[in-house]
Amino acid sequence: MQDKTAVTIQGLSHRYREQAEGESALADVDLAVRPGIITGLAGPDGAGKTTLMRIMAGLLKPSSxxxxxxxxxxxxxxxxxHLRVGYMPQKFGLYEDLTVMENLVLYADLRGVKNETRKAQFAQLLDFTDLHRFTGRLAGKLSGGMKQKLGLACTLIGTPELLLLDEPGVGVDPISRRELWRMVTSLAEDGMAVVWATAYLDEAELCNELCLMNQGRVIFSGPPAEQIARMRGRCVRVGNITENRRHFLRRALGDPDVVDGAIQGESVRVVLKEGVATLPERLIANEPDAQVAAVEPRLEDAFIDLVGGGPDGRSVLAETMPEARLPEGVDANSVISAHELTRRFGDFIATDHVSFDVKRGEIFGLLGPNGAGKSTTFRMLCGLLTPTSGTAQVMGIDLKRSAGEARQKLGYMAQKFSLYGNLGVEQNLLFFSGIYGLRGSARTRKVKQMMDSFDLTRYRRTQAGELPLGFKQRLSLACALMHEPPLLFLDEPTSGVDPVTRREFWTHINALVDKGVTVMVTTHFMDEAEYCDRIALIYRGRMIAAGPPDALKRQVADDDLPDPTFEDAFIRLIQRDDAARQQAGEAAA
Structure with a gap:
């Protein structure tokens, strides 16, 4: 295998029966996958990555x-x-009511691995994934990162020659993603051929070879460094801005010389169009102290440039929404309030005396690794889980006493798609608008407004469960906003969606905040965390750090890492807490 090509694809096209005439899932795709390296398949939702994976796995017959x-x-x-290829689909088939070991046994049975070979592989895989301590735990009780490790272990039973991984990093925190990447890299270095499909361009950037896809076609094939080099000199960071940075971003995105932009803590990162040498003076004409510095390009910059640029910064949705007003008597400095918030599950403390306040019109990020307690904290604050002790209030309502009343006044977008998959898009919007008390012409008007704002009209009769992922997320957000709430809870709203769709979401969120909407968000995208005004970092149930993104980055900066990314800050703050706990334990002993 070392001297051969593991996968050779030429002139591949595929069209599903339900697709309209002239449309196709794949069109004239060429691909070569070599052993000993990781080949990335990257692109937006609907680009054809999963279809291509299923064809390589022998689960789908191509049209030509x-x-x-x-x-x-x-x-x-x-x-x-099937005996020589390991395939880990997006929704990997772990049996959640079986233990870790029982899942391994099941997959060994399916792949015909028996006796001493089985024992040796189990020992090797448990050591490789560090799951030795959890063999008796139900798969459904594992954290997101541990589930992915178990999925990888099951896929590797039988020692396949080719490993197909379809978006293994979705919903996984940065620490677990790095660990997963380290494991897969070691497999490739040992000679295995690996195909890693992803919508995360920072993952794709790490691949040895890259197949970049859009609308079923390959728009680039080669080392990621080629695309990154093409963008050099076109990326700048604008700091020391006196204007509201969200307003500056909106102006920049609407400029004809700008192809993309994003908030980066207190600064704004801008990507210029090809042939534009410097940031247009008009953008900083009223910013005499603005500091413009060149920054290293990223693969994400190149991708957005290749597909014609991101959104223009305008939110049609926010333009149709009224100014968010709090109920009379609610303190604008404490729209969300947690005080000594604690939740126990038996002897286990999932949230441990967490305290913070969130202001009106603020984006507050709740971050942490899988299993750290952030989801438990989040669910208590939106009235889905009762605190064991401490207090949780939203808009002055005590969630212990009146959770139902609070839920009627806030918007909630769940991490997992929670709409009715067998209902159409319009039916879901009608249903949720009815739950929130909309009736008659107001209801009809609001449903049409949401379908127009989120480009859902063409899918109005499509069952929600059949929508592409990006449109599922749009529908979820639309349903959460039907009643124009002043407070919005977003639980990993862009998990698994492509960079352009993520930009669209944050364009809407930024514009809603300008209307006075308060937002609490959880995310595993560390560059996305930069949009937050403040962040609380939750680890082992405790809040170990809090503050604006740049302040947290400054906490970990040193001579070795003078300009850390937020991902660097996230990982270092957790490592610092682990070290402090270890020292405390040693001192107590």
């Missing part, structure tokens, strides 16, 4: 073109192929 996988025809020789 030639496919050879580990020297086999994936359809004609499917049985042999």
């Amino acid at each position: 073109g030639s496919v050879e996988v580990v020297g086999l025809d994936p359809i004609a020789q499917a049985n042999e192929l």
Whole structure:
């Protein structure tokens, strides 16, 4: 295998029956996957990544073109192929009511791995994934990162020659993602061929070879460094801005010389169009102290440039929304309030005496690794879970006493798609508007407004469960905003969606905040955390750090890392807490 190509695809096209005439899921795709490296498949939702993965796994017959996988025809020789290829789909089939070990046994049975070979592989995989301590735990009780590790272990049973991973980093915190990447890199270095599909361009940047896709076509094939180099000199960071940074970003995105932009803590990162040498003077004409500095380009910059740029900064949604007003008597400095908030599950403390306040018109980020307690804290603050002790209030309402009343006044977008999958888009909007008390012409008007704002009209009769992921997220946000709430809870709202769709979401969120809406958000995208005004970092149930993103970055900066990213800050703050706990334990002993 070392001297061969693990996958050879030429002229591959595929069209699903339900697609309109002239549309296709894949169009004239060429791809070569070599052993010993990680080949990335990157692109937005609906680009064709999963279809291509399923064809390589022998689960889908292409409409046309030639496919050879580990020297086999994936359809004609499917049985042999399935023994030599490991495939981990987006929704990996772990049995949540089976333990870690029972899942491993099941997959060993399915792949015909027996006796001493089985024992040796189990020992190796448990050591490789560090799951030794959890063999008796139900898979459903594992954190997101541990589930992905178990999924990888099950996929590796039988020692496949080719490993197909379809978005393994979705919903996984930065520490777990780095660990997952480290494990897969070691497999590639040992000679395995790996295909890693992702919508996360920072993951794609780490691949040895990259196949960048959009609308079923390959728009670039080669080392990621080629695309990054193409953007050099076109990326700048604008700091020391006196204007509201969200307003500055909106102006920048609407400028004809700008292709993309994003908030980066107290600064704004701007990507210039090809041929534009410097930031347009008009953007900083009223900012005499603005500091403009060149920054290193990223693969995400190149991708957004290739697809014609991101959103223009205008939110049609926010333009149709009224100014958010708090109920009379509510303190604008304490729209959300947690005081010594604690939640126990038996002897386990999921949230441990957490305290903070969130102001009106503020984006407050609740961050932490998988299993750290942030989701428990989040669910208590939106009235879905009762605190064991301490207080949780939203808009002056005590969530211990009146959780139902509070839920009627806030908007909530769940981490997992929670709408009715067998209802159409319009039916979901009608249902949720009814729950929030909208009736008659006001209801009809609001449903139409949401479909127009989120470009959902073409899907009005499509079942929600059949929507592309990006449109599922749009529908979820639309349903959460039907009653124009002054407070919005977003639980990983952009998990798994592509960079352009993420930009669209944050354009809406930033504009809603300008209307006075207060936002609490959880996310595993560390660059997304930069949009927050303040962040609380939750770890082992405790709040270990809090403050604006740049202040947290400054806490970890040193001579070795003078300009840390927020991901660097996230990881270092957690490592620092682990070290402090270890020292305290040693001192107590």
